[in-house]
Amino acid sequence: MNRREPLGVAVIGTGRMGADHVRRIDRAISGARVAAVVDIDEERAEAVAAGVDGCTAHTDAAEAMASDAVDAVLIASSGPAHEEALLAAFARDLPVLCEKPLTPDAASALRVMEAEAALGRRRVQVGFMRRYDAEYVRLKALLDTGQLGRPLMLHQRHRNVASPPFFTSSMLISDSVAHEVDVTRWLLGHEIGAVTVLRPAPSSSGAPDGLRDPQFVVLETDGGALSDVEIFVNCGFGYQVQAEAVCERGTARIGDGHELVTSMAGRWGGTITQDWTERFAQAYDDEVQAWADATRRGEVTGPSVWDGYAAAAVCEAGVRALEQGGRVEVELAERPPLYA
């Protein structure tokens, strides 16, 4: 691997997350620079490149990856574009940080996993940034000590202020609950074997007509613990992500977010974050810094392609459970030794 300093990164996709990652690499983290940006929207790519010294703009990912200035790739294009970009990076043996979802469905995620396994070593870190969030890290560390005993249940809540116009009922699972799927697997260290989705009467306030919002998802792990998720993407009031672990000898809860509580005019209260870029700002910085550091050491760490594939398979089962009702079992391919 090219060990020049700093790491030259090509950022694929310069929409909301991609532009934020460009800013992060340019101004918030160390040891990396944005060498190139790519977007099928040429004007968008050029506008983002114009803000970064020495950054070139492209509409074709393979062309950007061919540049001598590029040592690594951060994929932040829309989910359906990830597979092509990942395979192009594998062809050039470039290390990758790929935003979630790895790919939007299990079959394409499996193809990516087989392609990486054929390389014989990991090249990809998947962007499940909650694993880098200080509260989640503390919760995981506490559970791992065993002080609370065996986890029996996880209760999770995931609320967004409003969903974008293109959001569908199945995206509540594949785009949003994907995070809780990963958190459940990571915190408990077990695969998810079955998914049930319950659908309360949809909210008539804010949610577009026909959108099944909210939903209540139950994940059954193969270790016997249950994980439930309330997903509500048009709650209107704030961005809330909370988790409580109920264990044999106690409970632990994160995400109440009462950082600053003010008292004024006969009332007290705090604020609620409004979106993920605010709530998880530090987690994204730490995630991208950890990726850049590992890449410069010639290592790949963090959530793997297996984690991305497993999340895609669970979400696919979840979408089936949403559409047909009942409990749907998750079908997982055999885990390749690379991800043991």
Ligand SMILES: NC(=O)C1=CN([C@@H]2O[C@H](COP(=O)(O)OP(=O)(O)OC[C@H]3O[C@@H](n4cnc5c(N)ncnc54)[C@H](O)[C@@H]3O)[C@@H](O)[C@H]2O)C=CC1
């Ligand atoms: N980790 C997290 O918390 C979050 C992750 N995401 C993920 O980040 C990714 C991007 O999401 P957003 O920035 O919100 O979407 P966005 O729609 O704002 O941006 C996507 C960009 O990708 C570009 N694009 C589409 N196909 C492309 C291709 N073949 N080559 C190059 N560029 C292409 C589009 O033109 C657009 O500029 C998605 O995978 C999404 O799931 C999004 C929000 C939060």
Ligand SMILES: O=C1[C@@H](O)[C@H](O)[C@@H](O)[C@H](O)[C@H]1O
């Ligand atoms: O990944 C994300 C979005 O794509 C998704 O739509 C939101 O619900 C999540 O909270 C956010 O972290």
